[in-house]
Amino acid sequence: MAFAARTVYPRFEPELARLADLCPPDCGTAVDVGGWYGPWTRRLARRARRVVTVEPVPHLARLLTATAPPNVRVVRAAASDRPGTARLWLPPDDGGDRGVSSLVRRDIHGHFLDVSCVTLDGLGLKDVGFVKIDVDGNESAVLRGAAGVLARDRPALFVELESRIQPVAPVVTYLSLLGYDGWVLPAGTWVPLSRFPLEAHQARTSYVASRGLLRRVLPFGPLRGPRYVNSVLFLPDGRRPGGARVGDDGPHAPR
Template sequence: MTTFAAAVASRLPGSLVGSAAVALYPRFEPELRRLADFCPPHGVALDIGGWYGPWSRRLAARCEQVVTVEPVPHLAGHLRRTLPSNARVVEGAATDREGTARLWFPAGDRGDRGVSSLARRDIHAHCLEVPSITVDGLGLRGVVFVKMDVDGGERAALLGAAELLRRDRPAVLVELESRLGPIAPAVGLLAELGYAGWLLAGRRWITLDGFDLVARQARTEHLVHRGLLRRAFLPHRERYLNSVLFLPDGRTPGAS
């Protein structure tokens, strides 16, 4: 899969790639422009899978503190150098156990494409041993929002954050893609924890319950392979939906 990051990361300094990603991301991931709908302007935000920091940077401007979890060493270093002073970077892969894990990459990729994963898929060719952590092991308090992008490892990462989710009841935005594996385990676990799912369809939020997300993704998967630039500047009638917002039962997006 050729993406914007894959095309330019080997030719440009990381700071420029990161700036481009931060600038372009809200164009095809509009949830990032709607933080006020689900992320209170106080407390701690947690960005799991920071990549070049498009979410972390926006969250740092809104919240008192951001904790960014990123397993790729050079990306974690980039985030430490470039994120605002109220952001803390934790180098590791969020899962359900502490120790070490194998992080898999496609051939020729060091993590810049944003498709590294603890679960090896057919696109992966080599791996790197990285620290594995649990969110609960970070000892965070007062978390109001969690963003999670872990490419197929959602259920394990959520299990490792279950204590925090039960205690702080933050909003949780999870990237779920049926092409990477079944999404039902993560959705079911969050339902057990008292969370309901929401999707941003156009300009309005709709409930995940009753919406066939798997069919929508199958119908629009071709958009994923067009890369960041084409997705940002050549919008289509139907957007590829993979960001699912989970709120504790009784909360709705946009409610104070």
């Protein structure tokens, strides 16, 4: 399962195959919040000098610790806005393998684990160039707990945002106030979030999100269906993906 997840994941989340657009070439520390089976951790380890992966599910954290490259540090905890202990909610038939566990309970969740919580500011991170956040609804708390890192290092942020889980606007507004602009990759070219109706797109393609990983990575479009965009790249201070100028119109415009 772990090998398969890492192998096919760039087709499920094509931004991972465009890591050079997201993570700066001189990245000292990259942070993977919600490591799961490690598809982001492993690729970030090839690009950044150090990777810190935060994963609260015990058996996934143990797997990552045992198999990750030597420049990876695994923190067995959930990232949030304060240290301590919290309930990590999971579906009734899932021990964390589906990647939908969260500190925020929703209707798919049926049982919980008590887990330790940390803040990114409390991990002693240095020279942070990139942070990926996939926490199924707890994004705002993770960002509040990283306020010091964001102010000091101005890292690129890749954040999963799904309106079916939590409203998108609070995260977008919070980061906008910090000088961050959002970008999405609906096709082959990055589009400013301000020109892409993310919530409307997700409402229109939400049925895709309920499909299994295999169905969503099939090579043929008619069987696979449309892309469901659920992650946003946030860059500070006028930066653009890959450091190059990106057009705002053309064949990549939202349909």
